[in-house]
Amino acid sequence: MDNQTTDALAALAERIARLEESATEASATAASPRATPFPFDLGDSADVDLVTYSGHGIREGDPVAWQMRRTWEEVLGAAEEGGPEGGGLAAVLSALASGPRLRIVAELVRGPVATGDLAERLGQSGASQGSTGQLFHHLKELLAQGIVHQPQRGVYAIRPAHVVPVLAILSAAMDLTHTTGLAPQEDRNPS
DSSP states (O other), rough: OHHHHHHHHHHHHHHHHHHHHHHHHHHHHSOOOOOOOOOOOOOGHHHHHOOEEEEEETTTTTTEEEEEEEEEHHHHHHHHHHHTTTTTHHHHHHHHHHHHHHHHHHHHHHHOHHHHHHHHHOTTTTTTTHHHHHHHHHHHHHHHHHSSSOOOOOOEEEEEEHHHHHHHHHHHHHHHHHHGGOOOOOHHOOO
């Protein structure tokens, strides 16, 4: 091989290495949460402390869309109204504070499911009476809080209007864990 070919191969190898490095960086960025760095444009609400969430998608062939904006005081007031126990907010969060219930909710966000199919999806098909009893126990807790409903006998679902709020709760919980790659708050916004 002559020097010109060797130089061309070395240059090509260097370009490939840079492309691979750039692809790895892009992949890591895509996998991380889409957090907007502070400060960001607050628009007309710059003078109000707001919590906003929204989402959209298709469920059972129909569009689902939701956007909610609440002031910090509304949210904090709702937490305080329940007294030391947190009232309705604590009950909803408590109903979701179970691995099996989260799995049930995840299945039902995808669409209504008959009890037998739900048991099968959760790995409880052919399950003992105890396992089936546990499924019904978890469904009862989710039904009591209005997270889940029965559109017909033996079928469980999440109301279309509740899909995005449920996903928002789960998304917010992801942001509270260290599994999302977000640094702790004090590291993200140094004073």
